[in-house]
Amino acid sequence: MVRVPEQTIERIRDGNDIVDVIGGYLQLTKKGQNYWARCPFHDEKTASFSVTPAKQIFYCFGCHVGGNVITFIRDYEKLTFFEAVKMLAERANIPLEIDEGPTTDKSEVAKLAELHSQAAFLYVKKLREKGSAGAIEYLRRRGITDETIHNFQIGYAPEAWDTLLTEFNRKRVSSELLDLSGLFTKSESGRFFDRFRNRIIFPIWDLQGRIAGFGGRTLSDDKTEAKYLNSPETPLYHKGRILYGLAQAQKAIRNAQTVLIVEGYMDFLQLWQAGFQNTIAGSGTAFTPDHARLIGRFAKKAVLCYDSDEAGQQAAIKTGFLLLAKRLEVAVLEIPPGEDPDSFLKKEGKETFQKQIQQALPFIGFLEKHFQPINMESRKKSETLQMIVEQARSFQDALFQEFFLREISKRFQVTFESLMNELRRGRQGAGSELNVIVTPKEKNFQNLADASRYHLLQILLLPEEKYRRISQAYLPVELFEHTLYIQTAKALYSAFSENMHIDAAELIDTISDEGIRSFLTRLYLESDALVNPDKTFLDCMRHLEEQYIQSELAALQVNMIAAGNDEAKILRLMRQNQELTNKKKELSRIYTPQLFEAELPESD
Template sequence: MPFPERLIEQIRQKVDLLELVGEVVALKRVGRNYAGLCPFHPEDTPSFFVHPERGIFKCFGCGKGGDAITFVMEYYRMSFPEAVRFLAERLGIPLPTEEAGQSQQKSRHELLFRALRVAAQFYQQMLEAPEGAVARAYVLQRGLQSETLQRFGIGYAPDAWDALVRHLQRQGFHEVVLEEGGLVVRSEQGRVYDRFRHRLVFPIHDPIGRVVGFGARRLREEEATPKYLNSPATPIYDKGRLLYGLYQAREALRTNGYAVLVEGYMDALTLHQAGITPVVATAGTALTVEQLRLLRRYCQQLFVVYDADRAGQQATMRALELALSEGFEVKIVLLPEGEDPDSFVRAQGGEAFRLRMRHAVPFLDFVVLHYQRQGMLESPSGQAQAVRHVVRLIAAVPDRLLHDFLIRHVAARFGLSESVLYEELANQQRGRRSETVAARQPAPVPSAQRVHPPPGTKAMELLPEEQQLFRILLMNPSLWSEMIQGEGVTLVSEQAQRLWDVLCQLRERHPEPLAALVSDMELQQSEVGQCLMELVFVAEAPSSRWSELLLETPEPDARQILQESLLRLRLRRVEEQLHQLRQQYGQLHSWEEQRQLLQQIQQLALQRQHLLNQLSGGS
């Protein structure tokens, strides 16, 4: 059955959109809005804005916008019922009692999330049970404290073929759901058995804390099985789109403004336990663009700390270009040869690691050091190879202003002319354009105080006075009566007339047209809906008084600006009519026709003067 409208309205009134969005996007205050990098498309300059008091968001880059329910649906790829349930549970709002059999109508995703949550709880219980003695001894040996185990939900998969299967079936889950969630494997005979057995289990969470998959380390070193097993790709889990520990690190990432990127589960756990909390791990996959874009929503600086062996250094080199192309400021933390973050911190402590971070190497110096260690800088050909590699990385940096500084640094380091390096940079940039990952151009940096929508948006097709008019009515619905008093409203552009028709329809549905707009997802995605959403956030200054009208203007000021907008629109219409009549006057040959037309011109001129007097404060 559909959710009652009062429940939807209660959720919209109670939810804190700023907090909800802030869990996955680093937001900064801009006037009365909050701005950040859009979570729905890649960008280097923030074009995503949240208006917390109205409970709406808007991206001027990709056009997405709406309320809290829309955000949850878009970001977490939920259906409308799933998003409503998610927010209701988050806010402690009771849902209507489900009728018999209705639970079967829940989406497959909801069942998978619930199955993985129950599985994670089972693994945690098993770690504390007698069966988990070996696992407890292992985590003690690795120095993990109980607080860390609880915070990250570490568990133990029993040494049995069907311990989890039997537990979940007793909870009412069908084996098809378990298989789809990656919890079990089906044998050639058609029977299912536990995917993870006698392993330490690391739950993997999405950015809002839902368990979506697992990593698991073997506890028998002599076993001829992979040291680590990971959940397969499922409808709710793609290892290339998530980072281990991101959910636990999200606040530290925003607070510190940087991330420490490591490879393994234990690396992340040990650093976090040592107080280095803005740490995330790729855990089971090479670094991907999707992972970096997820991380970029929280911070801009990246410390890469991969293992200090040959494989780790090669992985660092691969990660550099990806991270630079996504707009990160990248530094590399150097560890003694043969060490990884986990072993280094356990041996020397967290303060020693922080000291290494303070002496982290900029990416250009790291590449040069890499070639130097290989002895390749001893020959001209080796130096040329190193320079080409460095310039390729510079070409990946979106900020063109940085190119000049970096090129000068390389020229000084290798004793080369800047012109030669710029020529190589141009070659590298042409090569990048032909690759599948096209070079991304930086957008202009927006003003710290104003929101400037991109040129060509539908809102810009309106006259300045029309923009004011619609925006005030959206933000101050109590002033709607001003529109039906006196001479009513005069609209000039065709776009304005279309918006007015839609606005009237919205007001028939709800006393606040903006509330009706954000509840109509189909309308939001339409051309007219996008235009109305833009008007809520746009703070450009088409008149001398518009700069005073931010996102919330006290009602007396808003009324005054509304009246001024109405007067200016009437003035535009009168001046347009005057222009047309004057053109006609010169084409008339009959004196009587000229006399009649002249009377009309004089009447319009009087109207024009009257409107000008009203605008100037006269009588």
């Protein structure tokens, strides 16, 4: 299997700041030394997901998932460990050194990506064959060039119900993978059918350069059939995180620091081939906060190039507020009634279109022009302002929120105080604002020994070798008693036997068990609370051994009662009792600071 040298993994970890990486996926709020967000791995209203820059780790106090930057990318993007390392290496421009083994185990996502690549190849091939005349004619009529067709691998899905299925059956693709891929529908009897039939196919790439899904435009005259059909959610394809064309446009968007957002595939392709290559489109789904967050990784400004009809204008309002909430500057392209970006560009030409982009209305100006507050009746104006205030509630930047509402108050001719009162009133009743948990809940240890086990595991994550040497010599894993603690101790001792100096971040990478890895992450996150680790370590070691001896003494008492009149057995048990009592008295002498300098007995 593929193996990446530890030194390379360490360079990749060091080259990808965890706040920068996770901040590209989540809206992080700084509180104290840490950053907080709502957890992407479970549903929650309160932000319990913590990112600690000093230790380069994350941890969710809600679902107890945790790890480092590689762990996050692996779990969020649903990759293998190697795929996550590769992705971060490319992000940091670090050469990826690998040791190739005899076999490479592919993840489920990697298999689906390979399947989609093969499907795209087949669709492209079918576009060149005889039965695709209708598809070619449609693309020509819409002005799509051969170069664009080639660059975006536009294809054709024939009308037959089993074109793609036959190909994958020939390649012996498992029925489980077919079902998972989203490329097929399944009857009640379990029979598969091609999802896309008699449609022009638009492959949708993710930011890793993989074809993750498809959009299909029907060529049928049947009005009951959906004009556009898109891939469903799969382990590979997440509609809320993918934008059509972003994989190809990201460089141009970064260079311009401005993104043009259109609604559909054809609008995107027209703008792209006209030279507007900082353009993206939705992928057959409503615009989401994740889309806005994704765009914020590449641009500072967004120009909404939506249709001029009412549906397009309503979409612009919703999208604009989502982008503002992620601190992007927003403007709206003005095009004449009855036009869409595609038709307007073809009719007026590139120069006029460019001029319209430069003169695009700032979002507040667009709201004023759309709603025309000067002509609104009181009730309608009140409802509109309530909607605007509700949308502004999601703005994380308090200063920007105030400036925005002040400008709205001028445009809609209401007092700023009335808008702020509405904002405060909504906050008191809503419960939707970002509540940040600053510290983990107090742990309820059953007894002193239980607390000692927990803190000892914490201390073993500190970089000092002395704690690790002493614990291995004096502390068998069985003394940790609880299953999770024992498994964690075994994992730590195993790692220490390979490398006594391994740091916590690297150690977390070596743990395959998700429960142990998350537990270790939490322990590491809380280790700063250890004020005097030397004293805590010695006290905890003594408490644990005292508890062990006390339990042995209690067992001896039971055995002595059970021995009845067996004097020899009673005598033997009494000697054992005395030895344990003497050993207990010696503990305070053993567990002193001198232990850190002593020569230790060899551990098993």
